[in-house]
Amino acid sequence: MAMRLWASSTANALNLCRNNGAPTTIFPTFSIYSRRFSSVLDGFKYSSSHEWVRHEGSVATIGITDHAQGHLGEVVFVELPESGSAVSKGGSFGAVESVKATSDINSPISGEVVEVNTKLTQAPGLINSSPYGDGWMIKVRPSSPAEMEALLGPGDYAKFCEEEDDHH
Amino acid sequence: MIIPKASDVGLPFMNLIRMKGFSILQQLHLEERLLRTFSDNWCLINDGTNHPNIVMGISGKPEELIEIELVLQDQVPVIRRFTGGGTVVVDAGTIFVTFICNKSAICGLQPYPRPIMSWTGKLYEKVFQTYGDFHLRENDYAFGAHKFGGNAQSITKNRWIHHTSFLWDYNAKSMEYLKMPNRTPVYRLARKHDEFLCRLKDKMTSRSTFIERIISSLEDHFSLRTAQLDNTISTNDVPQSHTARLLTRQELERATRPCAVLSVQL
Numbered sequence: 001m002a003m004r005l006w007a008s009s010t011a012n013a014l015n016l017c018r019n020n021g022a023p024t025t026i027f028p029t030f031s032i033y034s035r036r037f038s039s040v041l042d043g044f045k046y047s048s049s050h051e052w053v054r055h056e057g058s059v060a061t062i063g064i065t066d067h068a069q070g071h072l073g074e075v076v077f078v079e080l081p082e083s084g085s086a087v088s089k090g091g092s093f094g095a096v097e098s099v100k101a102t103s104d105i106n107s108p109i110s111g112e113v114v115e116v117n118t119k120l121t122q123a124p125g126l127i128n129s130s131p132y133g134d135g136w137m138i139k140v141r142p143s144s145p146a147e148m149e150a151l152l153g154p155g156d157y158a159k160f161c162e163e164e165d166d167h168h
Numbered sequence: 169m170i171i172p173k174a175s176d177v178g179l180p181f182m183n184l185i186r187m188k189g190f191s192i193l194q195q196l197h198l199e200e201r202l203l204r205t206f207s208d209n210w211c212l213i214n215d216g217t218n219h220p221n222i223v224m225g226i227s228g229k230p231e232e233l234i235e236i237e238l239v240l241q242d243q244v245p246v247i248r249r250f251t252g253g254g255t256v257v258v259d260a261g262t263i264f265v266t267f268i269c270n271k272s273a274i275c276g277l278q279p280y281p282r283p284i285m286s287w288t289g290k291l292y293e294k295v296f297q298t299y300g301d302f303h304l305r306e307n308d309y310a311f312g313a314h315k316f317g318g319n320a321q322s323i324t325k326n327r328w329i330h331h332t333s334f335l336w337d338y339n340a341k342s343m344e345y346l347k348m349p350n351r352t353p354v355y356r357l358a359r360k361h362d363e364f365l366c367r368l369k370d371k372m373t374s375r376s377t378f379i380e381r382i383i384s385s386l387e388d389h390f391s392l393r394t395a396q397l398d399n400t401i402s403t404n405d406v407p408q409s410h411t412a413r414l415l416t417r418q419e420l421e422r423a424t425r426p427c428a429v430l431s432v433q434l
Binding site (some may be wrong): 149 | 225226227250251252253254276278279280282284285305319320321322323324325350
């Protein structure tokens with residue numbers, strides 16, 4: 001119960017979208033390394049390189065997870081592709097800069113970029129404050145919808161994060 | 169020549185390339201290629217670069233970071249590299265040390281900026297043992313509160329690079345090319361460059377001693393094998409999508425014009 005209450009307040013803090021008005025189930029994961037909880041949302045799919053995808057109609061929205069932004073630190077710069085460019089499953093489509101480092105962002109699915117979040121140019125910190133909401137990065141028209149099936153569900157991704165942190 | 173020791177059994181391999189006076193732009197191109205198209209672990213040590221250069225991080229804006237008029241007047245090349253981090257002036261007094269590793273190369277190391285930075289800090293603690301009050305201060309290498317090494321990284325899906333420019337020596341006049349950056353470490357306390365930095369040559373006996381101690385510290389983690397640059401790759405064979413590049417004179421001149429900057433922002 002306490003965990004559900006915590007998760008709800010985290011959802012509010014992270015400015016998470018609600019799915020048709022219904023509460024979004026959150027799977028909190030605790031990173032021993034960063035000593036913080038990170039959130040994983042129901043209704044999203046996840047890659048092992050810590051990007052998320054939300055497929056709605058003919059468009060899929062992509063960003064990086066709360067786990068990823070927590071490990072990266074304050075994001076100060078984002079490099080994103082142009083609309084119309086192609087992305088491939090597992091391939092890099094851009095980069096974020098944080099704490100002296102650039103980190104590649106990899107697309108969980110293949111397709112064509114139809115929209116880019118231009119707000120991130122002036123406000124890259126949205127990736128930290130709202131990784132599943134205002135910190136979205138690109139919207140893609142998927143070329144192979146079956147690729148979504150191969151991605152991790154929220155429970156599997158939460159477990160993946162905990163195992164990854166436990167091994168280090 | 170490095171001869172693998174019996175104690176190296178079980179350690180991952182790392183190729184060691186030693187250079188002297190190599191062009192920093194060519195070094196960056198080489199590093200990006202090794203990071204993105206090779207699968208081995210690498211250490212590059214470049215003992216000084218051939219000409220003074222200014223090197224900015226990937227998001228660096230010349231109008232915010234450098235005294236453009238002076239740089240243009242003195243015709244100092246300005247490079248934007250592919251890693252994050254700040255702006256440095258490099259020359260023959262700079263010693264460059266780069267690690268390029270697979271994510272699995274170091275047991276227990278998470279491939280994120282802070283763990284990688286922390287791991288290098290421990291590696292260099294051994295290098296500088298008995299030479300001074302060495303610390304990893306925020307993201308810099310420092311003796312006490314004086315920085316002598318600046319770091320930058322790039323992390324891909326399966327590999328990472330961490331490279332450092334060490335101030336063996338520097339020309340105080342060259343620091344005039346650099347503005348005080350907007351983003352500085354807390355420990356800098358708004359000090360100017362000459363009050364904030366120190367020279368490694370004032371702490372260690374020789375450049376070769378420094379380099380040999382790096383190699384010795386690395387051998388705790390890797391089985392090193394010497395690689396010859398020419399035999400390994402052609403430095404003229406630039407990767408298709410390299411990011412590090414020289415800024416043109418036109419780009420620098422445009423950056424000095426407030427109207428041009430405003431129109432870009434609009």
